[in-house]
Amino acid sequence: MVDFTLDIADRMQAENALRESEEKYSTLVEQSLTGIYIVQDDKIVFANNRFAEIFRYSREELIGIESWRLVHPEHRDLNRDIMARRLTGEEAPSEYEAKGLTKDGETIWIERRNTRIEHNGRPAILGNVVDITKQKRAEEELRRINEKLKNFVDVVSHDLKNPIISIQGFSSLLFKKYQEQLGEKGRMYLEEIKGSARRMEILVSDLLALSRIGHVASRFKDVSSLKIVSNIISGLKGRLKDKDIEVVVGNDLPTVYCDETRIYQVFENLFVNAIKFTSGAKNPKIEIGYEDGGKFHQFYVRDNGIGIDRKYHRTIFERFLRLKEIEDEEGTGLGLAIVDRIVNSHGGKVWVESEKGMGATFYLALPKAS
Incomplete structure (x- = not known):
């Protein structure tokens, strides 16, 4: 009788511990800043709140939906290939970036990480997603700004070189043909002009070189x-x-x-x-x-x-x-x-x-x- 009572007490303690563990796991998943999901047989069988927020669905709408519907057509083959390789145990990228589609058809950028698990006794994919759309847009905007800046430097450098060459040429000609008439002070001023033109030429060349690094193959x-x-x-x-x-x-x-x-x-x-x-x-x-x-x-x-x-x-x-x-x-x-x-x-x-x-x-x- 005592042993039976102890056995029941042990079992209740184990069940309470399991329930507490499940509650902690559930809280952790639901409070996560990353979207967490499970895909089995190409359909979503679990999604946390953050995953639903990223793709603008309700959680109820996501359960049972084909996972490819959340992937942009440009990256569906990539996503399908990685998931298939992951399921068969082949080597696949642990994380990658791909375009996604929200419920209302907006294109977003997603950073994905996934792994193979057993769900209800069968293979499945457990994944994490982070919405990096703002970051990608900022990068694209920065790329456009850099491209505009490079084009601006190219144009300015080209436009500045011609007058610099003219200044250098006419300064040299003036010095060669009229140095006696210029006198000592005039020749000194002319040397200052030539020196300034030379410094400007170097500056333009350096600016052009700096702008081309990373843009020219x-x-x-x-x-x-x-x-x-x-x-x-x-x-x-x-x-x-x-x-x-x-x-x-x-x-x-x-x-x-x-x-x-x-x-x-x-x-x-x-x-x-x-x-x-x-x-x-x-x-x-x-x-x-x-x-x-x-x-x-x-x-x-x-x-x-x-x-x-x-x-x-x-x-x-x-x-x-x-x-x-x-x-x-x-x-x-x-x-x-x-x-x-x-x-x-x-x-x-x-x-x-x-x-x-x-x-x-x-x-x-x-x-x-x-």
């Missing part, structure tokens, strides 16, 4: 980084000689998979930057080397110049930022911003390690080809 191929660096040094030979800068290049610079034109610009901008930083150094020196960074090729450009205060280590890569300590008449403040944008478009990263007065080392990490 990159052409990736295997490229010798040593060849790139050697060509840059050859092109800057005059400036290096004038400033008596020693250059040291590592002999282990690897072949990298990249857009050669863009990465050439990265190394060139970093090298020119180092030349500026070493201005005034007693024994100016620039080193370009390589370290194996595992999944990344890690390069560095090191100088023994004025160094960079820690507070500028991130902002130095922003547009139009120029350090006051550097005397640079032709600089636009876009060189390092261009470097940062190109490296990011390659899936890499760039950063600086430096202390004021202790030189600077710029690191560049590019992913190795898989």
